[in-house]
Amino acid sequence: MDSAFPIQAAVIPDILAGRDVLGRAATGSGKTLAFGLPMLVRLFGAPSVPKRPRGLILAPTRELAIQIEAALDEPALSLGLRLATAVGGLPIKKQEERLARGVDVVIATPGRLTDLLGRKAVQLADIRVVTVDEADHMAELGFLPQLTALLNKVPDDAQQLLFSATLDESIDGLTQKYLREPATHAIATAVVAADAEAGTAATEANSAAPSTGAATQSGADSLGSEASRMGKVAAGPDIAHYALHVRRPDKRAVVSEIAARQGRTLLFVRTQHGADKLARKLREIGIGAVALHGGKAQNQRNRMLAAFADGTAPVLVATDVAARGLHIDDVSLVVHVDPPADPKDYLHRTGRTARAGASGTVVTIVTPDDREEAARLAERASVTLTDVEVRPGDRTLTEITGARRPSGRPIADPAAPPAQAQKAEPEQPRFRQQRPRGESRPHNKKRKPGAARRSSR
Known part of the structure; x- marks a missing residue:
């Protein structure tokens, strides 16, 4: 496809401009590249030192973190930037060694990143851009305390990006505390409404302006309500x-x-x-x-x-x-x-x-x-x-x-x-070798030590 998806066209200019962003779009709509590509561009040209990455992407699951790395690996390589994942279920020692060699962006699940911080394998003091992907799912999984503890370790002036197919009341406090006058973008074709009236208003707002304006700091309440209004899930197209x-x-x-x-x-x-x-x-x-x-x-x-x-x-x-x-x-x-x-x-x-x-x-x-x-x-x-x-x-x-x-x-x-696959194959039947009729069994069996030889009388 030669043109950008709507969420990419909406958010990339704001991210490149250094603004905090609160974004919602349908699953499969290109959110990973929407936040990942401009993040890489903003980090380009300034090397990271060992154990001190400059970019951080937080994801709720191992599969999503690994998938984000796969999506961003080629563009990062073209810019000379290094990526690493830090997720549970994989050897933590190898992840420590990778961070010690120096990476520009770490893609992590909250639990494993917390463990690595505890082992002093990584520091977040140099983070310039942080993205929270699927924040509502982190809240559902009970990761919100870990997530807020991690964001508290990120410098106050770091750019904050929060993306999901769903943004609802469970993360209103997160958006109010960490995002500064964010540009809010909601790209949707269908919504889950708290009630029919709110759903209609949200749909009309999305149709009229797929890229909404920023919620100002003076309207902290409006920021919370914006996240609530965006608490809808976009169904995939077609x-x-x-x-x-x-x-x-x-x-x-x-x-x-x-x-x-x-x-x-x-x-x-x-x-x-x-x-x-x-x-x-x-x-x-x-x-x-x-x-x-x-x-x-x-x-x-x-x-x-x-x-x-x-x-x-x-x-x-x-x-x-x-x-x-x-x-x-x-x-x-x-x-x-x-x-x-x-x-x-x-x-x-x-x-x-x-x-x-x-x-x-x-x-x-x-x-x-x-x-x-x-x-x-x-x-x-x-x-x-x-x-x-x-x-x-x-x-x-x-x-x-x-x-x-x-x-x-x-x-x-x-x-x-492979080993299990071989075991699953039926074993070939084993047949005992038959001796010709009249042939005696060979006496090649060793006697136990001390055993007395039988004598015939």
Whole structure:
């Protein structure tokens, strides 16, 4: 794509000008480059000393932090800037060594950065630009105390950037305390409103002026209300939303046929156990599925994501750990196998498809017990669902999702380590070598020390 996405066109001039920025845009809309590229430009030309980076990006999850590094690595290299991630689940000693060699930008989760500060492996006194990505999710995960403690260590004159697909009341205090007369930008196509009236006002404001003006310091209350007004989640562009109504006994078969489709498919479930179980059941009927959730070690999560990204595993079964920050190209279908409880989760899950201007389809599997809950969720998320009754093998199911009948032939875990993959292969039968009839057994067995020789009488 030759032109900038709306959020990039809106915020980059303000960041380059040195202003604090409060930004909201749909997932998959280019927020990482929107804050990352101008940050790199502002840091260009002044070397960092060991253990004292000049740029800081804080993210709520390991996957998001690693993904941000991947997105910014090439432009940073072209400017001669060095990046490093500091996240949990990976050896802290290697991260200490990397910081000791000197980096310009550190991309970190709050917990691991706090640990590194405690070990005196890093200092934040030289930070010139700090970005908080998905701040509302940090609040939901309970990271707000750690986040504020970290921001307190950043110099007062550092440029502060706060981005998310959702900015709500949970971070009003954060914006009021740390952002100085920020330029506020809200790029949205759909919103989650606290009430219909507030939602309409926000939508009209976004339509009239995608890039809003700065909230002034004299209007501290207005800054708080601005963050609250921006407490809406943008749905991804060009997405078709369906509610597939199924009988409870048909749910597994319908999900299996959807998973057997061609193309990269992301299935969301509520629990870690549910993710592992569904992925295993899909492999048993011939579908290359892997599971991703917070209970897996980082090396396992890396293997799952790599298998999904390269097509080895066309189906990823995930909990909401994958609902934010995960960017995989060409995810053409997102399936809410278990409907989420919160409209923000619905839209963050949805944002895994139709990224960077592509189109996508999102379906929610709805059993009779879930009908009222699904309807309320769609209303709160300001999403229009097309309700369709389906059963296994239906033509309509195929037309919407590309569903097809699984092969039924079990396959191995596509993301299993080589050693496990070998163990999964059936062992060849071992046959005892037969001696010719009449041949005696050779007496080559050693006697135990001290054993008496038998004598025949």
